[in-house]
Amino acid sequence: MRAIAFKETGGPGVLRPVELPDPEPGPGEVLIRVAYAGVNYGEVQHRLGDFGEPEGETVTGLEAAGNVAAVGPEVSGFAIGDEVAAYLPAGGGYAQYVVAPAAFVFPAAGLDLRTAGAAPLVLTTAYGVLAGAARIGAGDTVLVHAAAGGVGSVAAQLARELGAARVYGTVGTPEKAEYARRFGYDAVFPREDFPGAVREATAGRGVDVLLDPVGGPTRLAGFEVLAPFGRTVVYGEAGRHPDLELPVLPLWKNNRALTGYNIGDLARRAPETLRAHARAALDLAAAGRVRVEVSAEYALADAPLAHELLEAGRSRGKSVLRVR
Template identity: 70%
Template sequence: MRAITFKETGGPEVLHLADLPTPTPGPGELLIRVAYAGVNYGEVQHRLGDFGSPTGDTVTGLEAAGHVAELGEGVTGVSVGDRVTAYLPDGGGYAEYAVVPAAFAFPLPDTVDLRTGGGAALVLTTAYGVLAGAARIARGDTVLIHAAAGGVGGAAAQLARALGASAVYGTASTPQKAAYARDTFGYDDVHVRETFPESILAATAGRGVDIVLDPIGGPTRLASLDVLAPFGRIAVYGEAARHPDLTLPILPLWKNNRTLTGYNIGDLSRRTPETLRHHALSALSLAASGDVRIDITEEYELGEAAEAHRLLGEGRNRGKVVLRVAGE
């Protein structure tokens, strides 16, 4: 099968097209013939070595959609030929075939095509999980979403509204991205990230917000503490800026009624896979009903994966980026 692999960490140029044996599903797994694969910043981090050094020909890709090609021993509730969108905790999506734990292969609703499904499993699951699981969103909450124009950010804005948020704000790195997010995902407003504390406090009459979703880290995370309303919480789900970790004193959290929480889909996949599956199916249900949509702005051929990584690495991406492997 054709696959995008890398043998060493580095820039996008380390990705190359290779011919690998088609994998075989083991017990509790299934094999999917990939139609589309999502491109995520987590895969950029994988390529850069944030998840460790590669061993041999390594295939990245954390989400994909396609048809079930083969069932492993003990797999029930799904049939060969079914359309699924899959979260791939160990990677493998940048290939014509991918093995996935059956628990993380989710039936694709009839109203969602394979192209959209290719960019759905990680993005929707993370957006729903960080809101409902980590941030414990409640009806009437106000929400601030950093990286508002990205795949998770755009999905989270719509999910927050569907889950009862009374106001949804965002930040983006440029005025152009801010305008795109505001016009596409239904934010109340989107601010340029450099000056967001003043803008958010002005927009909320000084109260601040109940929830901040932060995949950025560093100074953005630190400044987010100052825009929390009483009992507000920052839900961390990434380190896109790749800053050194913060060292935070605990007393200001207590004295200012603040909470810091986190969401990591990889940890959930290992320790509570049933929770991950619940988050995914709940989010897909909202996508099927039309409450949430994924805006795919860029599509590349499988062999162009390096170009897709270059786009994300330079911060030029908006919405969702996918690789077309076999198409519909």
């Protein structure tokens, strides 16, 4: 099969087209003939070595959509040819075929395969961050950093579905602010001076939930705009800053909370919870209540370009690779 792989970590140029043996599904697995694969920052991290060094030719890609090509033992509910979308905790989506755990494979009903290829990771992450880590409640006010990104573009919509009263976002450029507003944000602020804008928008109260995939100084500044019992949810480190060393006393003295969300850990330790989050979010998308917008499509061979733009912060929304 054709695939895009890397065998050493580094810049986008380490991604190369290769020919690899077709995989075969084992017990509890489904083989998918890939039509589209989503492009995510997690795959940039994989290529850069944040998940460890590659062992031989390594294929990244954390989500994909296509048709069921085969099912392994102990798998039911799927037929050859079914259109499906899958979260791929072990990667492998940048290829013509990928094996996925059956627990994380979902019917693509209501979604075309192009959209379905962009949905499983970002929808599940946004839903899990809001409903699981943040424990969002009716009437909450939410602030989302990277509001024009893949997760950010669906997070505002999901926050509304889960009861949020007001949803604000931050972005790095004016062009991204214009794009993010299309997804239901009440206001979108420049990230470099967001604390003052948030305090003004909330009459000084602050926000109940803050979604932070950026890190560094942005994360520190976010604590200052939390309302009483407000919680910051960390679910990424796109800024690639050194880890923060946070004192605990200010959390106690200011009624603040810090929590985290990592989809890979959830897949290992609570797969039933992850599946429930994915199913709920995908059902909302299939019903048309949440929109997953594909803003850019690349040929499989152009994966390095897609990575280059994403890593440089020059992309917006969700990008996919066209595999067939």
